[in-house]
Structures are given as structure tokens and as C-alpha cells.
Amino acid sequence: MNKIFIKKTDRTPEVTIDAENAYFCMEYDSRPEDVRKFYYPIIEKLKIITDTIIQKNTLKYFDEKPFVFEFKMGYFNSSSAKFILDLLSVVQNFKNAGANIKINWFYFDDDEDMKEAGEDFSDFCDIKFNFFAIEPEE
């Protein structure tokens, strides 16, 4: 299965991993009761997908169409931040292996702190992010 969809809850974000369409997305809020139980399988799945692409030597597939990673978070707590960084280190390894990737970081236009969090992650993992300000939901 190269496709995963995790529905959002009050405490956990919606997560989509779609390897065939080279797309990953995480959105809404993240403060899981058991942060390891929530994030480990997602990080593991992403690692398997990216490692498989590297091993099968199919990185060229992304030359024309990059693997897109999107983050549309409203809020995440400090433990989630640690796991988002772990997730980004998988992306960093993928990029370093030669994959053409794109990271899109969305934030509400009245939430500069969320933009700054994205800038920090970009700095921590040394990957350029694209930033998009969006209007808050009512």
C-alpha cells in the first residue's frame, strides 16, 4: 500500500501519503495523547516509500514532477514539533539522495508565529520551503 489517509480528530492532524501521485500532506491541529503512537507509523511509512524509490533507482521520475510535501497546520504542540522535525529529516535524506522535492508550508495570514515555525524547520533541516499565507477558517 503506497497510500495512507488518516482522518483528523480533535487532537490529531489529517495525514495523506500518496506515493503514486508523489504527495504528502499534514493539516489541522496536532497534540496527540500518545505522540509516539501517532507519529512513528507515519514516519516509518514515509521512510519505506522514500527508501524504496532510492533503492529502485526511480528518482528520475521526479525530475519533471517533484514529490510535494505540504504542511497546513493550525497548531502543533512541542512534542509534535519534535516529530515533524523527524519527518522532515526523512525528507532531507530523500532530497540528499537526489530526489526533486518541494515543501509547501501554509499558515493563516494572522499567524506569523506559524510562519516563523516553518522558517525554523526550513533552517533546521536546510531545505528551502515555499510559504503561503491563507485566510483563517471561520
Add this chain to the structure above:
Amino acid sequence: MKKKSEKISFSYFGYLNIEILENILVDTREYLKVNFKDNKVSKRIYVVVVEALENIIKHNNVSVLEQNKIKFEINVLENSCKLLFANKIYCNEENNIKNILTQIQNKSKHEIKELYKITIQKAKISDKGGAGLGFLEIAKVVNKIDYKFDNINSNTCEFILEIEIARNS
């Protein structure tokens, strides 16, 4: 004694566990939505409330927690909001908390960011789900952190955390 211009706008006194935390956060979100037009300030208050209350649940000794009632207040002033959190801890935990907060207090935003960068890269998730980033996450968004310990008896004391967030930042 509250200063004349200071009013308690939101407060909770009672036990704290995961279920109660959920209810407090729902009420806090509702309170912030109704009372704060500035989403930036209300988000910062929410960040502090989540981290401070999750810290209490994750880091306190269970046997103390069983008989531990916490206090949490949001006080609105003209130019800032003051948040207060008080919970009972064992006295031997005092130095550990002091060491963490001493590193954070009076640091510039740039210094906090650098410390956060080092800490998050080294962080290990504890069995209770903490990454050791809670106070730093708070320090990133607030203007002032104060704390004190009031002795209750030879074994336990009350840890009081006071946070100030500017309303016009």
C-alpha cells in the same frame, strides 16, 4: 491581591488529568474566540495554556497529582495578559525546574531560538510523551516568564508559573 486594573477573566481550580485538560482547552478556545479580536494574541495564549498544562500532567509525580489541585488563571490587563499556573510538586523537583527556567529567563528571542534549535535536535521523547521543549515553546511566544516555589511542608511545595504576553505586539 489583584491590582485595580487587573481582572481575572478565566480561571480553573481543581484536579487535572487528560479528560479534564480536554474540557479546559475547549473552554479556553471558546473564551479566546469570544474575547480576543487579535488572533495572534489568542493563539499565543492557547500555546502557553496547552504547554503549561501538558507539562503539569507529563512531569508531575503521580502520587502527588492524585491529591493535587491545580490553579490556572488568565488575567487581562490593558496592554498585556498574565497567565498563572500553580501546582504541587515534590521539593526535590525544584532544582530541575529552576535549572530549565534559569536558562530561559531573560534571554533574547534570538537566544531562545538558538536554544530551541539545539534542544529539538537532541530531544528524546519521554515515556510520558514529553520532548523537554515545553518551557522553550512558551518562551518563544511570551514577553516575560516568572516563577516561584512556596513551601507547603518539608516534602512538597507549590510551583507557581507566571507568564506575560503583550496584547499589542
